[in-house]
Amino acid sequence: LESDATVSSLIISDASGNTVTVDPADITVDADGNLTTNGVDLSGLTDGELTATLSVTDAAGNTGTVTDTSTLDSVAPEAPTPTLAVDTAIDGDGITRDATINVGGLEGGATWEYSTDGGDSWTPGTGTAFELPEGDYTADAVQVRQTDAAGNTSGVGNLGAVTIDVTDPVAPVIDSATDDIDPTGTLGDGDSTNDATPTLTGTAEANATVAILANGTQIGTADADDDGNWSFTIGDANALPDGNVDFIAT
Structure with missing residues (x-):
């Protein structure tokens, strides 16, 4: 004027x-x-x-x-959609070694942010993805929201319950082999046995799945318990042949 x-x-x-x-x-x-x-x-x-x-x-x-x-523009945008980039191992179980979280549904010109503590604190996002730190997350812990160019803020999009595990498991160990046929007992390295289906026990990462190999061929798997202990009895279909047998747990 x-x-x-x-x-x-x-x-x-x-x-x-x-x-x-x-x-x-x-x-x-x-x-x-x-x-x-x-x-x-x-x-x-x-x-x-x-x-x-x-x-x-x-x-x-x-x-x-x-x-x-x-x-x-007084209308808030839709809530963004966070998803695991890759759900490794078992698809759909929410347990993955890939920490990348993709963010879909972003409005052009909008800014966005994410929370890993249920919305108590927020981190600005860039691009269309972010990396989630290793750990276990409850269903409403990981959230994403966006704010459009007019300043309207969306509701939150929840990732759901997930576990990010990027650390290689501790190598499993075979602690013992047990002869279940008379004369029963624990077998030491190099011992002979008349039991073609002995029981193997050992330790591994808690709740890990352990593959059992005999002379390089997988003969089964065992699930470690919460304390990392596992046990595996060889089935009749994989009864051991006569001769030397080398066991490996992986």
Whole structure:
């Protein structure tokens, strides 16, 4: 505005003809003639293009009118969709060694952020993915939300319960082999036995699946318990042949 001009009126209208009239007393003009108004309630206007019509009057009584347009967007975007990039081993079990989380459903021009503690704290995201630290996460722990260019923030998208395990397991160990046919007993390295289906026991990472090999051929698997202990009795279908047998657990 010119230094001696005053605002007569400011009317904001939408494409449907709805209008909001701003009280000139709520308009601030700085030393450079720039206008600012805050706290204008536009809830009665329809989203889309808005037209602002400003009327001013100078000290001589001359009037002038200027118009400008902007866009009203009051609708929050949809919640983003976080998913495991790869669910390794058993598909769908939520346990993976790949820590990458893909984020789908991002609106163009929006910013997004993610939380790993149920929304207590947030980290800005970049691109369309982030890396999740190793650990166990409950169903609502990992969340993603986005804020569009107009400042509307979406609800949260939850990843669901997952376990990120990027650490290689401790190599399993065979602790003993037991002869279950008379004369029964524990077999030492190099001992002979008349039992073609002995029982092997050992340790491994808790809840790991251990593969048992005899002379390089897998003859079965055993599941370690919560303490890492496992036991495997050779089945009749894999009864050991006569001769030397080397056992390996992997």
